[in-house]
Amino acid sequence: MIALPSLKRPSSEDIKRTLFTIAVAGVGGWVAALVGVPLPWMIGAMLATTVFALFAIAPAGIAVRSPMEFRTVMVPVIGVMLGSSFTPEIVEQMAGWWITITGLLVFIGLSLATIFVLYRRVFGFDTPTAYFAALPGGVIEAALLGEQAGGDSRTISLIHFCRILLAVLTIPIAMRLIFGPVGSSAISADAYDTALTALDVLLLIGAGIVGFQIAKWLRMPGAPLTGPMIVSAIVHVLGWTYATPPTVIVVAAQIVMGASLGARFAGYSIDQAKLAIRAAAVGVSIMLLIGISMSLALLPFVDETLTAMILAFAPGGLAEMSLIALSLQVGVAFVAAHHVIRISLTMILSPIAYRMFIDKDADLTR
Numbered sequence: 001m002i003a004l005p006s007l008k009r010p011s012s013e014d015i016k017r018t019l020f021t022i023a024v025a026g027v028g029g030w031v032a033a034l035v036g037v038p039l040p041w042m043i044g045a046m047l048a049t050t051v052f053a054l055f056a057i058a059p060a061g062i063a064v065r066s067p068m069e070f071r072t073v074m075v076p077v078i079g080v081m082l083g084s085s086f087t088p089e090i091v092e093q094m095a096g097w098w099i100t101i102t103g104l105l106v107f108i109g110l111s112l113a114t115i116f117v118l119y120r121r122v123f124g125f126d127t128p129t130a131y132f133a134a135l136p137g138g139v140i141e142a143a144l145l146g147e148q149a150g151g152d153s154r155t156i157s158l159i160h161f162c163r164i165l166l167a168v169l170t171i172p173i174a175m176r177l178i179f180g181p182v183g184s185s186a187i188s189a190d191a192y193d194t195a196l197t198a199l200d201v202l203l204l205i206g207a208g209i210v211g212f213q214i215a216k217w218l219r220m221p222g223a224p225l226t227g228p229m230i231v232s233a234i235v236h237v238l239g240w241t242y243a244t245p246p247t248v249i250v251v252a253a254q255i256v257m258g259a260s261l262g263a264r265f266a267g268y269s270i271d272q273a274k275l276a277i278r279a280a281a282v283g284v285s286i287m288l289l290i291g292i293s294m295s296l297a298l299l300p301f302v303d304e305t306l307t308a309m310i311l312a313f314a315p316g317g318l319a320e321m322s323l324i325a326l327s328l329q330v331g332v333a334f335v336a337a338h339h340v341i342r343i344s345l346t347m348i349l350s351p352i353a354y355r356m357f358i359d360k361d362a363d364l365t366r
Contacts, residue, residue, distance in 0.1 A: 021064040024048050025259035038172035039327055041251050045258025053265040054273055066263040067256060074256040076208040077249060079225040082322050083232020084244040085332035091237055099301050103294045104342050107313055110290050111136045115283045123279055133159040135350050136287055136315060137343040145351055149362050161264045162280030167316030172324060200243035207232040221343045222318050257319055287315035304331050312338035
């Protein structure tokens, strides 16, 4: 028997704060959509909740909190959506992705080495904090490994969240300036809407639940997203269904992910946030420079657009960058697969490199 993902029973106070956070995020997304911000529902939600969290704005004593209950449900939904982008044609193309996957190894090595040196010498972080804050992926894993190595897990986490926030904020805007419309302005309002049968709904829900449980059992990186994505991909490639979740789910996913990022700043001081944002800005700039260089160098060898290549090497989170690709309807499977591989390679290789080159006595077993 397959169990549903377990959630800690929230208190009435948690429920009020979560609903308030989603409301703030929804209004922020709506305003951003009116103004014409690229990827408005995610960026607007993120900025609105960041402001409320950092400045401790709490009307009637209700402050924002990370909406983990919604995120726990929404992340597998995003995985199912991403999996629906896989087709037999894309599976055939995957054999040709070896060159960009090899490029990921170069990207990870150059990014980690460069950012580590800057964090150590310019920002003055201690060695384990600088190293694990410089990792190009894996927020939770980086914080855990950094703490085991003697670093400051709180600083590591905040820098990684700032990295993802800055990537989500800057990449869609840059793409609009370079490539044209991004996000909701790039596609029709009903781009994802298809007629869903009872069997379609059952298969999509089943892919989310079964995929999550299998990935959790296998301890896959980003299990709530990667598991449902893989099972959904199998279901769609086999032709059991061609359905995709409706547009309203895409919008809801962006609101929840934006709120989750912004609300993470609750409890941090302005000075702490400034330091983390400065450090993250340096890291994002370096990773973008290396990623764009890799994209341009490898573009002639892969049947993908430059937009998809840049997103595949972008320094954002798996869910966030995949949502951007989904909103653009460009190389979704390519982008998602490369971010899963990037995170996996980072988490496998970075502890080995730390023990080999920095501290051979470090105990990084979990």
